[in-house]
Amino acid sequence: MKQHPIPQDITNYKFHLIGSMTLKQFAEVAVAAVLAFIIFKTNLIAIVKWPLIFFTVGLGAALAFVPIEERPLDHWIQTFFKNIYKPTKFFWKKASKIPDFFNYKISSVQSDFFAPNVNLNPARKQRINEYIKSIPEAEKVDEFDAGENQKISALLNQFNDVKVDQDQIKIEVKKQEKPNLQTRVRDLKAPQEELDNKKYSTNQIFGSVIGQNGQKESEVIIEIKDQSGESLRVIKSDEDGNFVANNPLKNGSYQVIAEKNDQKFPILQVELTGQILDPLVIKA
Template identity: 30%
Template structure:
């Protein structure tokens, strides 16, 4: 079914019939009235110096009323509004009316007159009030006392004693140390053969230099060196970094497939300074550039093992890094 074009609705109440072009019937009558009044003035025996200016004013006024609007309103509305404003009052004075309401002028009828005018009535018998018996409330206090005495108090169950943890105190440690040091050392029997062996060992030890003992603790030992990071410009990275020391890369499986949601960490001196996770395409990015130095890169994902990669930064643009797993767990 084709869509039909509906006519644009128009305001029927304010419709005006048009004679020629945009000139309405009202405008035609206003212009004709000015011309007719001008012809009437022309037919009067008035002097020409007074007649012609008056004719031009009347005809021009009729044309202005018909065709010249002022601020969107016809000139005849301005003339009518001007005449109304001249004769309309501008000051309003309020005066209190003197007439009062008739209900306020009536005098109130007294109650004594109405009582006197009413006929006497026979005295009505007094209504006997019903006698109400008092309801006494029983005293329940003795019963409550007896109930409280009869019910024995429920004993609160005490929790079972918990065994104290066997933690050695400082006094026990001191006593054990005293016992250890108080025990005398056992004598060792020295034979001539063992004496010769000890002399032979002492000569060999004096000929060899004594090894240096390391006193460094476990926390001071450097981290185990990892494999050097592998760079690849063939990785599908959307945009390579343009600022130095900015790290981007991709995480891959041992078969070279994309691995997503791999946690990538950057460590320096054994402490994690940056961490991120690869997206669904296996891509990761550290937007903030790093300082110059030696860093370690670790990757972690359930079911896969990654080696630790070493990276040295010296203020140059770094190509994308390939983090490939070495096996599965």
């Protein structure tokens, strides 16, 4: 079984005389020494005297310096004698108890009525009379006001008695005219299929791409390579299907390769000689 440490008393301070010896330990050792000295001075025979002296001194030292389970020996001795004289048998005796709702008693109700104490001295009466007089009375209507009120009510009742002839009420319904809407057709100019080569410089490659449906194709990737197969320019056709290489190239032969999805375009051979080229047309 696992041993658990017993909580120690750390709240009560114990005065120490010498080192870790408390006042209680010193008293136990001193009492044992005094008793041993008294036994030593008696006329008992040595075989009885010396065992008593050693027992007294040993008991005093054990009480002072030998704890058991972190508790002093005197605590265990006191606990031993207390438990010896305590009863070890307990008997349970059943006692009849009447439930509380059977012990209910009707409390006596006082039938005397005590009237509240009212202070009716003369000063109190005078204040009550002044308060009653200060309450405004209902205004009395004289004969003139009564006649005016009757005339006004009769005039208002005449408005309620007015009858309206339904035949005199005419409701005119006008038909809403439809707005005159005119449609206009604008002539849309078709995009130019041919590019003006005057806008471009010498050795600048430009042109347009036409797809299988005969219309110009946008988003077509055009790659320009030299004779060694090195890629020099990669451009893409615009919404109108046109493409332009931004920077002019050196004189020589070049390949123009177009690619888009599953469409196949022919590879064009272009020879640059330092002059303005005609626009290229790549057809699928």
